Amino acid sequence: QVQLVEGGGGLVQAGGSLRLSCAASGRTGGSKPMGWFRQAPGKEREFVAAISWNGGSTYYADSVKGRFTIARENDKNTVYLQMNSLKPEDTAVYYCAVRQSRVVVTTTRYDYWGQGTQVTVSS
Numbered sequence: 816q817v818q819l820v821e822g823g824g825g826l827v828q829a830g831g832s833l834r835l836s837c838a839a840s841g842r843t844g845g846s847k848p849m850g851w852f853r854q855a856p857g858k859e860r861e862f863v864a865a866i867s868w869n870g871g872s873t874y875y876a877d878s879v880k881g882r883f884t885i886a887r888e889n890d891k892n893t894v895y896l897q898m899n900s901l902k903p904e905d906t907a908v909y910y911c912a913v914r915q916s917r918v919v920v921t922t923t924r925y926d927y928w929g930q931g932t933q934v935t936v937s938s
Contacts, residue, residue, distance in 0.1 A: 817841045817927040819911050824932030835896040837911030848919040849894045853907035862921045901936045909934050
C-alpha cells in the first residue's frame with residue numbers, strides 16, 4: 816500500500832500563488848509517475864499536471880500551462896505543484912496520485928490517491 820498526504824491548500828486572492836505538496840510513504844516501490852488532479856463541485860475530476868518517475872518529463876492541462884509547475888524530490892518521496900496567477904476557476908479540491916507503472920498518463924488511471932486539499936481562489 817502507498818499513502819499520499821497533500822498539504823498547502825488554502826484561500827488566496829486572484830493573482831496570488833500557492834504551493835501544494837504531496838508526500839508518499841509505504842510501499843512506493845521506488846520513484847513512480849505522479850500526477851495532480853482537481854475536482855470542483857458538480858464537476859468531474861480533471862487532470863492538472865503529471866511528472867515522470869525521474870522528473871525528466873512534465874505534462875500540463877492547457878488551462879494551467881504557463882501558470883503551474885510540477886516538480887519532485889525523490890529523496891523525500893515528495894511532489895510539488897507551484898500554482899501562480901491563480902484564477903477563481905482554479906477553485907477545487909486538489910488530489911495527488913501515483914501510478915505503479917512507469918508510463919505517465921494524463922487520465923485518472925492512477926493507482927493510489929491522496930485525500931485532497933482545498934484550494935479556494937477569491938475574485
